Structures are given as C-alpha cells and as structure tokens.
Amino acid sequence: MSSTREKAAKVESTTVSADGTTIAFDKSGEGPAVILVASALADRSDAKKLAGLLAEHFTVVNYDRRGRGASADGPAYAVEREIEDIAALIDQVGGSASLFGSSSGAVLALRAAAAGLKVNKLAVYEPPFSVTSDGFGPPAGFGGQIDSLLAEDRRSDAVKAFMVKAQGMPSFMVGAMRLMPGVWSNLKGLANTLPYDIAVMGDTQQGKPLPAEPWSAASAPTLVLTGSKSPDGFQRAAKELTGVLPDASHRTLNGLNHGAVAMAPKKLAPELIGFLRG
Structure with a gap:
C-alpha cells in the first residue's frame, strides 16, 4: 500500500451527541480537520469521492446527519440538535475543525459557525437562500x-x-x-x-434580502462557491451571503451545477483544498 493510500485509509466510527443520539462517520487522511455536511436527501455516501480527494491533504470527517444512514435519530427534531452533532464531531478531532456544506447542508454549516462552534474555516456550496421575489425557491406553505x-x-x-x-x-x-x-x-x-x-432553511426562502443576523456571527474565513450551470438564484444568494459575512469571498466554478458534490468532486476538490490550506 502506498503512503498516500495509508494516509487516506478510512476508519468507520461513531460519536454520541449531547442528547444521546449516536452519529456515524468515516474518518480518513491526516492533517487539519475538515467536516463534510450533507445536503437534503443525502447521506455520507454522496460525498464519498470528495472525501477521498480531500483526505490526501486533511483529516476528513464524512458523517451521516441524524436520521440518515447509520446514524440514529432523536425523539424530537430541532436544528440545535444538528449543531450539537457537529460540535460532537469537532470534539472527536481535537476541538476545532473547518466545515464544508452543500445546499441546505451549507446553511447548517453556517448556523454551526454562527452558534460559536470552533470553526477554523468555512466553505459552502450554493446555499439555497431565496433573496428576491422572482420565484426562486419553494412556494409558500x-x-x-x-x-x-x-x-x-x-x-x-x-x-x-x-x-x-x-x-x-x-x-x-x-x-x-x-x-x-x-x-x-x-x-x-x-x-x-x-x-x-x-x-434548517427557516425563513430564508421567502424572497427577501438576507438579514445580517444570525449569519454575521459566523466570523471564520468563508468561501462561498456556486456553479456556472446552476440557476441564477444561487448566484444572487451567494452574493447576498458574502455581503453579510464578516470575512467572505465568492467564486463561481465553470461547468458545475447544484449536484457538484456527488457528480463533479474532482472539479470541486481543488477549490476547497486551495482555500482550506491557504
């Protein structure tokens, strides 16, 4: 086995969140810790290839959000419980970590950073905020x-x-x-x-400008990514978010769409590696 493969060797494990819920995760690689936060209708299998690419540079934690895959679920859901899940994973890797989330997982990562978790850097891909009244986002109700x-x-x-x-x-x-x-x-x-x-999305999909709170409390250096093939609503959301965060930049990646994590990890990984290592 090569040294690269040894560094990227995957270990399956679990941790227990504050409410007693068991959270399953894969841990691979060596170096600064990065936690991957899945989008809606996704578990850790969606980011498996991306995790493997990142593990050549980082300690990567790819986990099943509660109620998905091998993770358990609590008796009653609250967004705060999912933030506690991320906190438990951060404890597993030494007390601080960077976060990467896609779509609604990006918003969960943002909420975790804004809640005061020890987040070194934050990268988000196409958080689906609806910031103008043009029909982007789900209907009322x-x-x-x-x-x-x-x-x-x-x-x-x-x-x-x-x-x-x-x-x-x-x-x-x-x-x-x-x-x-x-x-x-x-x-x-x-x-x-x-x-x-x-x-997790809360009231952020009502076609209104994104308020500063609670997002401005996410003080970690942040990279907001979008794909050039995605609807314009994602670009508008990214610009709004970049404007309210204290330390953020926005970049559009050519040829990618909303499914980039699962469908184009080789194009997404270099941007994440450059930002997280930088």
Missing part, C-alpha cells in the same frame, strides 16, 4: 405540504415535490431518476428527513 405527504406515508410524492418545487428540477428528470436501480429507493429512505432541512 411548502413545509406543510411535505409534512402532509409524509404523514400519509407518500414518500415518493414527498421526494418528487421537494425536487421539483424546492430544487427546481424538471419533472422528466425526476421520472428518469425513478428508473435508476437503487437510486429512488435510497431517496425514499431519506424522505423522513426532509422536514429537517426545511427547518
């Missing part, structure tokens, strides 16, 4: 629609509604995903966590 579908055990309908109404995915693409072996069943298995991501 969307959270209630998802709750109703899940209460009726209509998981497929909940996943489709989220992809079409919240992510702006064309219906024909959702139909194509249903035909991919294993893909749709995995998404259905994560449908119960959609309300968690809706809670």
